[in-house]
Amino acid sequence: MADFRSDSPTSGSLFSPEEIRRLMAAEFDRTVRFGTPMALLEIAVDRLGYLHDLYGEESKFEILNQINELLRSSTRSSDLLGVPMGDRIVAAVTHIERPYAEALAQRLISGTRGLAFDADGRQLRITASIGLAHSESGFDTFAEMVAAADAARRSAIDAGGDRFELFVASAPAEAPPAPTPAPELTTMPGGDMLLNETLRRALAGEGPTDLAQDLLKRVMDEVEERYSSASSDGRTELLERRVAKLGDMLERTETQLRGVLAGSGESGVASVYREVQGLGAEDSGVEQKRDLLKAIFDANLRMQRMTDGEGQAPPSQES
Amino acid sequence: MSDKNKDHGVLYLGIDLGTSRTSVSASNGERETVSSFVGYPKDVVARKLLGTDVLYGDHALEKRLSLNLFRPLSKGVIHTGEEDSDDNMRAAGDLIGEIIRRAKPRKDELVYAVIGAPAEASFTNKEAILKAAREHVDSVMLCSEPFAVAYGLDYLDDVLVIDIGAGTVDLCRMHGTMPEETDQLTLTSGGDFVDAAFTERLQKTCKGATFSTRMVKEAKERFGSVADSMEPAVVHFPVNGKPTSFDVTEDLREACRLIIPPIVEGLGKLIGSFDPEFQDRLKNRVLLAGGGSQIRGLDTAIETHMHEQLGGGKVQRIEEPMYGGANGALKIAHDMPADYWEQLK
Numbered sequence: 001m002a003d004f005r006s007d008s009p010t011s012g013s014l015f016s017p018e019e020i021r022r023l024m025a026a027e028f029d030r031t032v033r034f035g036t037p038m039a040l041l042e043i044a045v046d047r048l049g050y051l052h053d054l055y056g057e058e059s060k061f062e063i064l065n066q067i068n069e070l071l072r073s074s075t076r077s078s079d080l081l082g083v084p085m086g087d088r089i090v091a092a093v094t095h096i097e098r099p100y101a102e103a104l105a106q107r108l109i110s111g112t113r114g115l116a117f118d119a120d121g122r123q124l125r126i127t128a129s130i131g132l133a134h135s136e137s138g139f140d141t142f143a144e145m146v147a148a149a150d151a152a153r154r155s156a157i158d159a160g161g162d163r164f165e166l167f168v169a170s171a172p173a174e175a176p177p178a179p180t181p182a183p184e185l186t187t188m189p190g191g192d193m194l195l196n197e198t199l200r201r202a203l204a205g206e207g208p209t210d211l212a213q214d215l216l217k218r219v220m221d222e223v224e225e226r227y228s229s230a231s232s233d234g235r236t237e238l239l240e241r242r243v244a245k246l247g248d249m250l251e252r253t254e255t256q257l258r259g260v261l262a263g264s265g266e267s268g269v270a271s272v273y274r275e276v277q278g279l280g281a282e283d284s285g286v287e288q289k290r291d292l293l294k295a296i297f298d299a300n301l302r303m304q305r306m307t308d309g310e311g312q313a314p315p316s317q318e319s
Numbered sequence: 320m321s322d323k324n325k326d327h328g329v330l331y332l333g334i335d336l337g338t339s340r341t342s343v344s345a346s347n348g349e350r351e352t353v354s355s356f357v358g359y360p361k362d363v364v365a366r367k368l369l370g371t372d373v374l375y376g377d378h379a380l381e382k383r384l385s386l387n388l389f390r391p392l393s394k395g396v397i398h399t400g401e402e403d404s405d406d407n408m409r410a411a412g413d414l415i416g417e418i419i420r421r422a423k424p425r426k427d428e429l430v431y432a433v434i435g436a437p438a439e440a441s442f443t444n445k446e447a448i449l450k451a452a453r454e455h456v457d458s459v460m461l462c463s464e465p466f467a468v469a470y471g472l473d474y475l476d477d478v479l480v481i482d483i484g485a486g487t488v489d490l491c492r493m494h495g496t497m498p499e500e501t502d503q504l505t506l507t508s509g510g511d512f513v514d515a516a517f518t519e520r521l522q523k524t525c526k527g528a529t530f531s532t533r534m535v536k537e538a539k540e541r542f543g544s545v546a547d548s549m550e551p552a553v554v555h556f557p558v559n560g561k562p563t564s565f566d567v568t569e570d571l572r573e574a575c576r577l578i579i580p581p582i583v584e585g586l587g588k589l590i591g592s593f594d595p596e597f598q599d600r601l602k603n604r605v606l607l608a609g610g611g612s613q614i615r616g617l618d619t620a621i622e623t624h625m626h627e628q629l630g631g632g633k634v635q636r637i638e639e640p641m642y643g644g645a646n647g648a649l650k651i652a653h654d655m656p657a658d659y660w661e662q663l664k
Contacts, residue, residue, distance in 0.1 A: 018547070018548055057638055279653075279654035285473075285475060288475060288495060289470075289475070289654060290656075291496070291497075292470070292475070292496070292497055293651065293654055293655050293656065293659070294659075295496070295497035296460060296462050296497065296651065296655075297460070297655065297656075297659040297662075297663075299497075300460040300461060300663060301662065301663065303442070303445060303446070303449065303461070304449075304663060306442070306446075307446050307449065307450070
């Protein structure tokens with residue numbers, strides 16, 4: 001299984017991702033040949049991008065590693081192959097009937113909910129969306145199966161996340177009679193002219209009187225839909241947390257700023273950064289850092305004296 | 320610089336003066352990067368057309384036909400003692416002035432800067448950088464670029480830093496004290512070296528095509544990879560005026576891979592001359608920084624070579640390759656005691 005702690009997707013694995021995909025494809029071919037069942041799971045952590053933005057790359061890797069560990073402990077080590085695809089994990093499970101594959105997916109969903117992830121002293125709830133494709137859908141190639149798992153994962157996310165979706169191959173059915181499309185002004189022959197005329201008449205009070213209200217209603221519906229979508233995927237909550245965190249930092253900065261203004265000769269705004277984040281007595285390795293800073297200063301002082309003609313060029317080149 | 324009327328605090332700057340790009344991180348929150356090109360109008364007509372006496376970065380490159388163009392830090396250092404050394408010095412000074420202006424200092428605040436210099440820059444070069452910087456700041460210090468990267472990330476003990484720039488690749492061994500000459504290595508196989516090797520191959524592969532160094536560099540920055548499987552690198556170069564597509568995937572991969580052996584050889588030297596009890600720890604704490612570290616798969620490829628030649632190793636790419644040096648220099652700047660700055664004014 002891959003280790004997400006490193007940038008290298010192959011760390012901790014004997015095989016490269018390409019090799020693992022090749023092995024998965026070979027496994028798929030084998031199941032087709034012998035008629036044995038196989039499932040493919042594509043797992044994605046919900047809102048991982050936002051968590052990354054808020055808490056940093058280290059946190060993202062920690063979450064992915066926890067999911068990775070959960071996957072490892074929830075499955076048979078003999079028949080599972082896991083490979084990272086971007087921020088997603090793909091796992092192939094062989095010799096598994098569809099109901100058991102669904103049970104496995106549900107176990108992973110529940111297991112993810114139980115993961116503890118600490119960020120800035122807060123316990124964050126992590127959820128996952130899983131796309132499940134099973135060989136009983138009759139895929140011809142491994143690529144088709146991967147695409148099906150991917151589509152199912154997207155469906156799970158679209159449905160709000162924290163769930164798994166099974167890809168179901170749609171049976172070719174008779175297409176229902178297509179509803180008569182409403183005339184699209186701009187796509188009709190001479191539509192632009194018709195649209196302009198309709199707008200002109202509406203503005204002049206000659207056309208449909210409710211045109212403006214209708215447009216306004218459509219805009220409001222769109223805004224509401226987008227707002228509701230943003231709220232449902234947790235963005236609002238995360239942004240509120242982020243604002244709270246930044247507010248806390250601002251408060252501390254202002255406190256420091258007042259202290260600087262009251263007590264020090266350095267009253268400039270840019271100097272506050274030094275006061276808030278500069279080397280403090282409580283910092284780790286402060287003595288070591290002070291020694292290093294003194295060494296840099298000494299080297300620069302020596303160089304300044306050389307350039308001012310107060311000494312000879314040093315034999316050593318370090319600074 | 321006169322510090323008369325500068326009574327409203329200090330703006331601290333961390334500057335990474337690079338061959339390809341110069342970056343600044345400032346204590347007022349500003350962060351800027353500019354391509355290290357400086358251009359002066361060739362004649363009065365060009366001056367009138369451009370409406371300025373000096374252009375910087377990509378803007379200078381765009382107008383290069385009307386300019387005397389300088390890359391003051393080509394090969395990682397300011398060229399001195401050559402025919403155009405005065406012009407180079409002027410260009411370096413103007414570049415430093417521009418990057419400081421982009422940090423938006425106020426007129427009533429002092430400006431203190433730490434500038435990252437190549438690990439093995441000569442005394443003459445450091446002197447040249449200091450001379451150029453002093454015209455624009457109130458107090459300035461130099462430090463080794465890879466040291467700045469490590470300091471910025473709080474990696475001070477048993478760490479090896481690889482800083483891949485366009486002109487040089489700097490290797491620095493950190494072991495809790497100030498790195499000495501024996502702890503640092505500077506290689507000339509940086510990004511420009513890759514560009515030259517790539518160009519050589521393109522001249523053979525892309526028969527009849529014409530292309531500039533800039534086009535080669537753009538292709539490298541867009542597709543550069545050392546991985547066995549990489550996105551196909553398809554470029555469009557004109558052949559007799561007609562844009563023609565060329566697949567240069569293999570040429571680019573080969574050129575990018577050329578920087579790996581010298582780096583691993585350098586790592587071997589720094590690891591081999593370290594206390595044997597700590598060599599394993601050092602091998603497993605290798606930081607990859609600088610613009611060149613953005614070549615895809617480079618960390619893994621260096622690890623693979625380390626496994627073959629040194630029996631193991633772990634390479635970690637830093638999060639912000641473009642600003643790693645500048646951020647570290649800024650951290651040094653605001654950690655530096657105030658009286659040190661005063662003494663260097």
